[in-house]
Each structure stands twice: as C-alpha cells, then as structure tokens.
Amino acid sequence: xGKLSIEDKINILHQxxxxxxxxxxLLGKIATSxxxxxxxxxxxxxxxxxxxxxxxxxxxxKVRIHDGNHVLARLEAGEVFGEYALIDKHNxxxxxxxxxxxxxxxxxxxxxxxxxxxxxxxxxxxxxxxIKRIRDMNALEExxxxxxxxxxxxxxxxxxxxxxIIHQKEQLELQxxxxxxxNEEKNHFISVLIHGLxxxxxxxxxxxxxxxxxxxxxxxxxxxxxxxxxKSLRRINNLVNEILDVNAIDSKVFExxxxxxxxxxxxxxxxxNYQYTIGQKNITLTMSLQDIxxxxxxxxFTQIVDNLLSNAVKFTPQDKSIDVRFYAxxxxxxxxxxxxxxxxxxxxxxxxxxxxxxQRTMEEQEAPSTGLGLAIVYKxxxxxxxxxxxxxxxxxxxSFIVEFNQE
Numbered sequence: 001x002g003k004l005s006i007e008d009k010i011n012i013l014h015q016x017x018x019x020x021x022x023x024x025x026l027l028g029k030i031a032t033s034x035x036x037x038x039x040x041x042x043x044x045x046x047x048x049x050x051x052x053x054x055x056x057x058x059x060x061x062k063v064r065i066h067d068g069n070h071v072l073a074r075l076e077a078g079e080v081f082g083e084y085a086l087i088d089k090h091n092x093x094x095x096x097x098x099x100x101x102x103x104x105x106x107x108x109x110x111x112x113x114x115x116x117x118x119x120x121x122x123x124x125x126x127x128x129x130x131i132k133r134i135r136d137m138n139a140l141e142e143x144x145x146x147x148x149x150x151x152x153x154x155x156x157x158x159x160x161x162x163x164x165i166i167h168q169k170e171q172l173e174l175q176x177x178x179x180x181x182x183n184e185e186k187n188h189f190i191s192v193l194i195h196g197l198x199x200x201x202x203x204x205x206x207x208x209x210x211x212x213x214x215x216x217x218x219x220x221x222x223x224x225x226x227x228x229x230x231k232s233l234r235r236i237n238n239l240v241n242e243i244l245d246v247n248a249i250d251s252k253v254f255e256x257x258x259x260x261x262x263x264x265x266x267x268x269x270x271x272x273n274y275q276y277t278i279g280q281k282n283i284t285l286t287m288s289l290q291d292i293x294x295x296x297x298x299x300x301f302t303q304i305v306d307n308l309l310s311n312a313v314k315f316t317p318q319d320k321s322i323d324v325r326f327y328a329x330x331x332x333x334x335x336x337x338x339x340x341x342x343x344x345x346x347x348x349x350x351x352x353x354x355x356x357x358x359q360r361t362m363e364e365q366e367a368p369s370t371g372l373g374l375a376i377v378y379k380x381x382x383x384x385x386x387x388x389x390x391x392x393x394x395x396x397x398x399s400f401i402v403e404f405n406q407e
Contacts, residue, residue, distance in 0.1 A: 006031050009105060012059050015078035017129050019122070026119055033111035037104040046096040052085030054108045061102030065094050083129060086112050201237050208233060256297045256383060263301060263326055263335065264289040270305050271324065274313045284321040294333050295407040300380040307373045308337050308400050315341035328406055335402045343394035352390050353378035
C-alpha cells in the first residue's frame with residue numbers, strides 16, 4: 001500500500017472525535033506526525049498490561065478490543081483507541097487485535113505534546129472525549145445498579161420460594177410419616193383381627209367335620225345344614241388366609257427365600273388335589289410339563305399355581321377341557337393354564353388383578369363378587385420379579401400366562 005497523502009490523513013482526523021473541533025492548520029501539523037502502521041489480520045496491536053505511549057486511528061479495516069476471550073468492543077475505520085496514552089503512562093486495560101488487514105495511523109505521546117503545546121482546542125477535544133466516557137460509565141453504572149437491584153429482588157424471591165419448598169417438604173415428610181404410622185397401625189389391626197378369627201374358625205371347622213363323621217345319626221335336613229355350615233366356614237377360612245397373605249406382602253417386612261425347584265413336580269401334585277372335581281365334571285385335562293429346574297420361592301409358586309388351577313376347575317363347565325403347560329423359552333420359564341369357561345368381559349381385563357375384586361364371568365354379571373385369588377397371584381408373581389397376563393374370549397374361554405426369568 002502506498003503512503004497516504006497529508007489530505008487523506010487530515011480527512012481521517014476530521015472523523016476522530018478527539019480532533020473534531022481542531023483547526024485545519026493544526027490538523028495539518030498533527031497529520032505530519034502520524035505514522036502509518038499496516039497490521040495483518042489476527043495480529044495483536046496492543047497487549048493488555050503493557051505501558052501505553054501512543055494513540056491509534058483506524059484508517060482501514062476492523063479491530064476488536066478484548067479481555068482474553070471476552071470482546072469489549074469492535075471498531076471500524078475512523079475510530080480511535082488507546083487515547084488514554086496521550087494523558088498518562090498507565091498500563092493498557094485491554095488488548096486490541098486486528099480482525100481484518102488494517103492500516104493504522106499512530107500518534108506518539110511526545111509528538112502530540114509538541115503539537116498540542118499552547119493549543120487549547122486539542123486539549124478541549126480530549127477533555128470532551130474523556131467526559132463522554134465518564135458519562136457513559138456513569139450511565140452504565142446506573143444500569144448495572146438497577147440490574148443488581150433487580151437480580152437481588154429475584155434472589156430474594158428465589159430464596160423465599162426455596163424456603164417455601166423446604167417448608168412444604170417438611171410438611172410432606174410429616175404427612176408421609178403419619179401415613180406410614182397409620183398403615184402400620186392398619187396392618188397391625190388387620191393382623192390382630194384376622195388372627196383372632198383363626199382359632200374360632202379352626203375350632204368350628206373341626207366340629208363340623210366331627211359332626212359329619214357321625215352323619216348317619218342325623219336326618220337328611222341336618223346333614224344338609226352341616227354341609228352348608230362347613231362350606232361357609234371353609235370360604236371364610238380361605239378368605240382369612242388370603243387376607244393374611246396379602247397383608248404379609250404389603251407389610252414388606254419379609255425376605256423371600258429362593259430354592260432350586262422342579263416346578264413340574266409341584267404342578268403335578270396340585271393337579272392331583274383337583275382330580276375328584278375334574279372327574280365329577282368330566283373335564284378333559286391335558287398337560288405338557290417340561291422337567292426344568294429353576295430358583296423360585298416354593299410357597300409363592302405353589303399358591304400361584306393353586307389359585308389359577310382352582311379358578312380353571314371352578315369356571316370350566318361340564319364336559320369341557322383345561323390345558324396346563326410348563327416350559328422354557330428365550331431365557332424365561334412359563335406356566336400357562338387355559339380353560340373353556342365362559343370368559344371375562346373385555347372391559348374387565350384391565351382390572352382383573354385388582355385387589356378385593358373377583359372377576360365375574362359372562363354368566364355371573366348379576367351376582368355379587370368378592371375375593372382375593374387373582375390379587376394374590378399378581379402380588380406373588382410381582383414379588384418374585386415375574387409377570388402375569390390374562391387373555392379371554394367369551395367364545396373360547398380364558399388363559400393365564402405367568403413368566404419368570406430362568407435361573
């Protein structure tokens with residue numbers, strides 16, 4: 001790039017606020033003292049912390065004023081930086097780096113003092129720039145003060161909200177503690193009540209069985225009454241046992257004990273218990289039971305199979321069939337039981353394992369319904385980290401599928 005003419009330098013000086021009120025003659029003297037400094041893109045012009053001894057006028061290009069990676073300002077042609085160096089020798093407060101190839105006009109402090117001596121207008125121009133800077137800083141300080149007050153207010157609101165959240169948390173913890181205590185009292189009450197019923201129930205069942213052994217001494221009506229009483233007592237006893245089972249699971253104070261089992265043997269033994277009823281109803285029973293060993297809780301698995309077998313036998317009509325399967329597939333062991341009973345309504349399948357609701361068949365929709373059999377199945381399966389599902393079709397009966405991870 002060729003050297004700039006005095007006229008070019010005077011024209012750029014006219015654009016600089018420091019010299020905006022300076023006479024042409026004086027600008028000419030200043031122009032002769034300006035040193036042309038070409039700077040390549042990316043080169044640092046001023047290093048923060050170094051002593052300043054010159055002011056720079058940007059004739060061409062762009063620069064950024066920055067503190068580390070934080071950009072404070074960007075300047076273009078006609079703007080000036082480093083003007084504080086004309087007054088004192090303090091260290092530079094920021095760095096300046098070229099963002100494009102630049103041409104700078106550099107004015108040293110000594111040359112400036114030589115030209116400015118006895119020329120009040122130059123000093124006035126500098127004072128105007130400094131006063132504007134001070135005013136800008138005052139305005140910035142006022143904005144920062146308002147921002148601080150706003151932030152402080154937001155901080156106070158956040159602290160108040162935090163305090164409210166802590167208070168709510170404490171209240172919830174107290175309520176949760178009260179609920180836990182109430183639940184413990186409820187479980188204790190149920191346990192006392194049910195255990196209180198067990199002894200008289202057992203005694204009553206024993207008496208009815210003793211009376212049945214001597215039924216030849218009773219007339220037909222009395223024999224029927226005893227059978228009704230015995231059946232009613234057994235239903236009550238079964239319900240008591242189921243409530244005890246569910247209460248034990250809900251209390252979560254037990255630890256499951258797993259052991260190596262042959263589920264096929266347990267299923268076969270349970271089926272034997274229902275052979276009489278199966279024969280009376282002329283039910284066709286088909287079985288496919290693989291000889292697999294796995295780790296399960298014996299009591300829970302027995303109760304699961306017993307409840308599902310009991311339902312299948314109970315709801316399967318005369319001369320129909322039940323299919324029982326036990327097998328391994330894809331790392332799981334699966335127990336399934338299907339019957340040709342009347343099925344379960346589609347809308348009831350979603351709540352089939354709900355507690356205290358026995359699912360009514362298509363033929364039982366008008367009858368009262370209570371019981372815990374399927375609720376216990378669900379709880380026992382879940383307690384052993386398994387899954388249980390139900391498929392039902394009014395035309396083809398009902399199927400229950402229980403799955404556990406094979407171990």
